[in-house]
Structures are given as C-alpha cells and as structure tokens.
Amino acid sequence: MPRILKAQLKTVKEKNDRLNPDSAWVTQNRKKLMSQINNTVSEDKPRFRFDYVWQAINIFVPGRLAYSVVRPTAIFILVGAIATSGWIASVGATQNCLPGEVCYGVKLAAEKTQELVTSVAGAKDQQAQMHLEFATRRAKEVKKVVENKEDDAPQRAAEAMVKLEKSIQTANEVIKEVVETEPEKIVEVVKGMQETAKDINQTLTAAAEQGGKDVDVAGTKQIVKDSSLDIVQTVVQKNKDDSGVVSDEDAKTIVKTQIDVAMQDTGDMKSKAEDTVKVLETAPVTSNNLPSDVVVSVSSTILISTSSIQVVVSSTTPIVLPTSTIKDVLGDVSKQAIAQGQESQKTLEEAKVLVEGNHLLEAISKVKDATQAAEQAERTVVEVKKAVDAVNSGVLNNTPIPATTTTIKTEIK
Amino acid sequence: MKDVINEKLLLYKVRIKRDPEAYGLLYDLYVKKIYRFIFFKISSREEAEDLTSEVFLKAWNYLVENSEQEIRSFASFIYRIARNLVVDFYRERAKRLPESSLDAVVETLAVEEAGGEHRLMISGEVEKIMKTLKKMKLEYQEAVLLHYIEELSAGEVARILGKSQINVRVTLHRALKKLKELLEKNRIE
Known part of the structure; x- marks a missing residue:
C-alpha cells in the first residue's frame, strides 16, 4: 500500500490540471517578470x-x-x-626601484629579510654570493639613476654607492670566513668575487661617462678593486701557510685573473688620457683670441710646466690662467698619465712573470702597486677631462667661461 | 546530476553576472512547482498567481542584492520565499479581519482549506488522496507535498521547512502512515 500510495502521490501533479498554473499565464508572467528584472539590471557589472x-x-x-x-x-x-x-608580486614590483623612490625602502627591506634568512639557514658561500649580488644591484642602480638624468641624480647615485661599498665590505668579510671554514669552496667564491668586481667596475665606468663631472665613481671603484685584491692575497697567503687549501693551478689562475683585470683597467685609463691629448691638440685655441680666461681652483701644490712658462702655485685661492696655458698644462698632465699607465703595464707584466715562477705573493704586491698608480693616474685623467671640456666649450661657443670647479690634487713634477 | 549542475550554473550566472536570461530559465524550471505549492495552501487561482509572481520577483532582488550570501540550493531558497509569502498572505488577511486574532484566522483558513477541496477539480483515487491530504495537519501536508508530490529530496525539504533531515524523515513516515489510515477509514465509511 505505501508503495502504491507513493506512486499515486507522484502522479497527482500530472493527473490534476487544476493544481497546475494556466500555461498562458506562465508565459505572460515570464514576459512581465523579464521586463521587471531587466529594469533593475544596471550597466555596471558587479566587481x-x-x-x-x-x-x-x-x-x-x-x-x-x-x-x-x-x-x-x-x-x-x-x-x-x-x-x-x-609577497612575490610586491617584492618583484620593487626590483626596478631606485634610490630616492618610495618603494626603494621595500626593496632594501626585502634584501634585509633575505640576508636574515640566509644568515640563519644558508652556508657562508651563499651569504657571500648574496652580498655580491646586492653590490651588483647597487652598481646597476647607479647607472640607471644617472641615465634618468634627474636633478638629484648625483646624490641618489652617491647613496647607492655607499650601500655598494658596504655590501662589498660585508662580502669581503664573509669570504674571509669561507677561507677559514670552508676552504673547499673558496676557489669558486673568489672567482665569483672577481667576476662581480669586473662587472661593477664596468657598470660604474659607464655611469661616470654618462653622468659627467657630478658623478664621482672613482672612490667606489677603488674599494671594489682593493677588496677583490685583498681576497686574492688572503687566499694565496692561506695557501702558503696551510698548504693544499687550493691547488697551485687554481691559485695561479686567481692571481692571473687579477692581473688581467688590472691590465684592462690600466689600458682603459691610458686610452682615455690619449683621447684627451688628441682633443687638446686639435682644439682651435690660441692665447690671443680667447674669449676669457679659465679659473682653476687649486687645493694643493701643483707645478705647472710648459716649454715657455713655469709656474709653481701653492694656494687654495682660485687663480686665473690664460686658456692657452691651461691647455698646455692639461696636455702635459695627460701625457704624464699615459706614462704612468705604461709604467703600470710594465709592472703588471713583471707580475705575470712572478706568477709563472710561482711567486704569487710577490706578484700580488706588484699588482697592488700597479693598480694604485693607475688609479691615481685615472683620477688625474678624469679631472683633466673635465677641464678640457670646460676649455673647449668656452672656446667653441665663443662665450666667457664660468669659473670651473676643477681641482687638480695630484702633484705633478 | 546534469540537471543539478545546470541549475547551479544558472544560479551562478544570476548572482555573479546578473543575467536575466539565466533567471528566465530558472523560472521555467520552478514556476509550476511554486505555483502548485502556493495553490495547495491557498486554493485560489488568482491569489496563487499573484503570489507566484511575487515570489520570483523577490527571489531575483534578493539574489542580485545579496550575492555574497551563500545559497546551496535554488530549490530550497525559492520554496522558503514562497512559504514566507504565504505566511505574510495570511497575516494580511488577519489585519483585514480585525475581530479575529491571527491564530484564529490561520485556523479558520486551515478549516476553509480543509473544506475547500471542492475547488479542486479532481477525480477518482487522486481526488480522494487530495481531499484526505487537505484534512491532515499542516506539517504533514507540507512534507508530503514537497517530498512525494514535488519529489524534492529529504535534505531539500529539511532546508525549506527549517528542520533536520532526520526530523523530516520521521515526519514523512508519520504523515504517510496517517494518510494511509485516513484513506482506509474513508473507504470503510
């Protein structure tokens, strides 16, 4: 009975027409309903x-x-x-942020987090690699800031360079720990350091060329080079004291790489000095038709020597010199820089011979001497180039040259 | 299963895209069921039609204005609206008859409904069943109507009536037993 009753109940809606709505009403009501709800639908789709x-x-x-x-x-x-x-999106979005921008703090905070995590969970070689990576980023930031040519670019570039130097110094300290604790990894780490130093120097050089006189990268470049050299010296010394830390072949390779880098830098410096001399030689300047004189601010003792004039200046007061004299002086200074470059190259060649004779520490000492001399000469070339640009622009435009801020600190004899 | 997915898809389109066409299809699926549910309780064709229209309009407004609210089943959702509107309908009637209390009116209406089966043009066994069903208490009527006549699952009936599934199963069992007893009693008489 229940089964029959259930079956009968199922059929109630089909068998009893009165229970069902009139089909005409169903259709008409649908139209009415559609009309009503269409009026309530706004054009704006829900978010x-x-x-x-x-x-x-x-x-x-x-x-x-x-x-x-x-x-x-x-x-x-x-x-x-x-x-x-x-998190990935936020941090990823900050990767292109530059010093001086609001999001730059987020980028640095992300790096701090990474640093913290790596210091707890990562090996020393990974930490060193991370700090080198940070330094490379800072160098790229310097270049981008300079490329953007904003008014405060020098300050922003300087901010990045300070951080770059800090990262390099931290990397340096960590690598020295690797030398002591994980000597088996040191060759790879040092090679990474040398590669990074090379990249950073190239990037900073490119930035300086674009940034002109206001962006001074020389100090930072020197710190990067010195750091790389310091690590190489530490490794070679460790290898000598504690034989077998690295193979002789690896030690030689590391020192040779350092020599090659120094040779490359010295060559670049020499080329710039030679370019400056050529510019000076072709500049249409005589002492009689100059529109005005160039003011040179001298902050240290400088001996200015030409074939016709010999002046010794020791003053911090700006001095006024005829442009033709300046031109001659600058030419001489550039030639001195070229000579210094040649001397450095010679020293580096000697270092190469020492490497072949397995006198690695002596070779490094030579590299240090050559690098320091070349660096000093490069600074001089940079300053001379600024002065040359000032002289040229004044002469070619036939307008008075404003007092330059050029300061030649190097003592030239 | 396919029908269930289709119905959920239509509901999704209505809620998220405010798609009137999708709502039209839901209307096609449920208009007869809702009408039958209301008509069974009210027994007046005109009033059942008005209330059915109102149910669908209210349901649309609720769906588009409360798209964050969770609606597991369109069936239980629309039946609940219909049920509430029927209650409102009786309340309105009570106001129009001020001498009587609401309970009295509802009772009166229940008696009227029980005696109003003459409005249903039914015949044979079905006629007897419907007449008997109308004489049962409201709780049994609703459970039998939704589960056995409209073929909704016990879970859906539970959600419409606001009861647990076990409670609904017990009610259905008792209602069917009672219906059977009454039908047998009528047969003897």
Whole structure:
C-alpha cells in the first residue's frame, strides 16, 4: 500500500490540471517578470570578489563534500597562494626601484629579510654570493639613476654607492670566513668575487661617462678593486701557510685573473688620457683670441710646466690662467698619465712573470702597486677631462667661461 | 546530476553576472512547482498567481542584492520565499479581519482549506488522496507535498521547512502512515 500510495502521490501533479498554473499565464508572467528584472539590471557589472571563485567551484562539486572537504582545503591553498604571490608580486614590483623612490625602502627591506634568512639557514658561500649580488644591484642602480638624468641624480647615485661599498665590505668579510671554514669552496667564491668586481667596475665606468663631472665613481671603484685584491692575497697567503687549501693551478689562475683585470683597467685609463691629448691638440685655441680666461681652483701644490712658462702655485685661492696655458698644462698632465699607465703595464707584466715562477705573493704586491698608480693616474685623467671640456666649450661657443670647479690634487713634477 | 549542475550554473550566472536570461530559465524550471505549492495552501487561482509572481520577483532582488550570501540550493531558497509569502498572505488577511486574532484566522483558513477541496477539480483515487491530504495537519501536508508530490529530496525539504533531515524523515513516515489510515477509514465509511 505505501508503495502504491507513493506512486499515486507522484502522479497527482500530472493527473490534476487544476493544481497546475494556466500555461498562458506562465508565459505572460515570464514576459512581465523579464521586463521587471531587466529594469533593475544596471550597466555596471558587479566587481570581482574572491567568494565568486568559491561559488564557481561549488557548481561542479557536490554540496556536502564541497562544504566539508573541498572548501576548507581550497581556502587553505588559496590563502597560501595569495600570501605567497602577494609577497612575490610586491617584492618583484620593487626590483626596478631606485634610490630616492618610495618603494626603494621595500626593496632594501626585502634584501634585509633575505640576508636574515640566509644568515640563519644558508652556508657562508651563499651569504657571500648574496652580498655580491646586492653590490651588483647597487652598481646597476647607479647607472640607471644617472641615465634618468634627474636633478638629484648625483646624490641618489652617491647613496647607492655607499650601500655598494658596504655590501662589498660585508662580502669581503664573509669570504674571509669561507677561507677559514670552508676552504673547499673558496676557489669558486673568489672567482665569483672577481667576476662581480669586473662587472661593477664596468657598470660604474659607464655611469661616470654618462653622468659627467657630478658623478664621482672613482672612490667606489677603488674599494671594489682593493677588496677583490685583498681576497686574492688572503687566499694565496692561506695557501702558503696551510698548504693544499687550493691547488697551485687554481691559485695561479686567481692571481692571473687579477692581473688581467688590472691590465684592462690600466689600458682603459691610458686610452682615455690619449683621447684627451688628441682633443687638446686639435682644439682651435690660441692665447690671443680667447674669449676669457679659465679659473682653476687649486687645493694643493701643483707645478705647472710648459716649454715657455713655469709656474709653481701653492694656494687654495682660485687663480686665473690664460686658456692657452691651461691647455698646455692639461696636455702635459695627460701625457704624464699615459706614462704612468705604461709604467703600470710594465709592472703588471713583471707580475705575470712572478706568477709563472710561482711567486704569487710577490706578484700580488706588484699588482697592488700597479693598480694604485693607475688609479691615481685615472683620477688625474678624469679631472683633466673635465677641464678640457670646460676649455673647449668656452672656446667653441665663443662665450666667457664660468669659473670651473676643477681641482687638480695630484702633484705633478 | 546534469540537471543539478545546470541549475547551479544558472544560479551562478544570476548572482555573479546578473543575467536575466539565466533567471528566465530558472523560472521555467520552478514556476509550476511554486505555483502548485502556493495553490495547495491557498486554493485560489488568482491569489496563487499573484503570489507566484511575487515570489520570483523577490527571489531575483534578493539574489542580485545579496550575492555574497551563500545559497546551496535554488530549490530550497525559492520554496522558503514562497512559504514566507504565504505566511505574510495570511497575516494580511488577519489585519483585514480585525475581530479575529491571527491564530484564529490561520485556523479558520486551515478549516476553509480543509473544506475547500471542492475547488479542486479532481477525480477518482487522486481526488480522494487530495481531499484526505487537505484534512491532515499542516506539517504533514507540507512534507508530503514537497517530498512525494514535488519529489524534492529529504535534505531539500529539511532546508525549506527549517528542520533536520532526520526530523523530516520521521515526519514523512508519520504523515504517510496517517494518510494511509485516513484513506482506509474513508473507504470503510
């Protein structure tokens, strides 16, 4: 009976027309309803919300399973994904931030976090690699800041360079720890350091060429070079004291690389000095038709010597010299720099011979001497170039040259 | 299963995209069921039509204005609206009959409904069943109507009536037993 009763109940809606609505009314009411709801639909589509994703999933997942298992799991996964991707996206978005920008702090904070995590969980060689990477980033920032040519570019570049120097110094300290604690990894780490130093120097040189006289990268370049050389010396000394830390072949390779880098830098400096001399030789300047004289601010003793004039100046007071004299002096200074470059190259060649004879520490000492001399000469070339640019622009434009801020600190005899 | 997914998809389109066409399809699926549910309680064709229209309009407004609210089943959602509107309908009637209390009016209406089966043009076994069903208490009527006549699952009936599934199963069992007893009693008489 119950089964028959149930079957009869099922058929009630089909067998009893009175229970069902009039089909004409159904159609008419549909039209009316559509008209009413169409009036309530605005042009603006609803904005996306996170729970829409859940509602979409719920279409295909059975209700109970969805609510008891899939939903908590999905929420867990999505929250995790959003948190992770949010962090990655935020930090990723700051990668192009430069000093002076608001987001630059976020970039540095992300690096600090990375530094903290690596200091707890990472090996020393990884820490060193990380600090070298940070230093490379700072160098690229200097270049980008200069390329953007904003008014405060020199200050922003200086800010990045201070941080670059700090990263290099930290890397230096960590690498020295690697030498003591994980000597088996030292060759790879030192090679990484040398490569980084080379890249940074190239980047900073390019930045200085674009930035002109206001962007001074010489000091930072020197710190990077010295740091690299210091590490090489530490490794070679360690190898000598504690034989077998690195193979002789590896030690030689590291020192040779350092010599090659110094040779390259010296060659570059010489080329610049030679270019300056050529510019001076072709400049259409005579002492009689100059529009004005050039004011040179001298802050240390300088001996100015030409074939016709010999002046010794020892003053911090700006002095006025005829442009033709300045031109001659600058030419002489450049030639001195070229001579210094040649001397450094000679010293480096001697270092190469010492390496072949396995006198690595002596070779490094030579590299240091050559590097310091070349660096000093390069500073001189940079200053001379600034002065040459000032003289040329004044003469070619036929306008009075404003007092230059050129300061020649090197003592030239 | 396919129908369930289709219905959920339509509901999703209505809520997220405010798609009137999707709502039109949901209307096609449910208009007869809702009408039958209301008509069974009110027994007046015109009033059942008005209330059915109102149910669908209210449902649309709720869906688009509360898209963050969770709606597991469109069936239980629309039946609940229909049920509430029927209650409102009775309240309105009570106001129009101030001498009587609401309970009295509802009771009166229940009696009227019980005696109003003459409005249903039914015949044979079905006629007897419907007449008998109308004589049962409201709780049994609703459970039998939704589960056996409209073929909704016990879970959906539970959500519409605001009861637990076990409670609904017990009610259905008792209602069917009672219906059977009454039908047998009528047969003897």
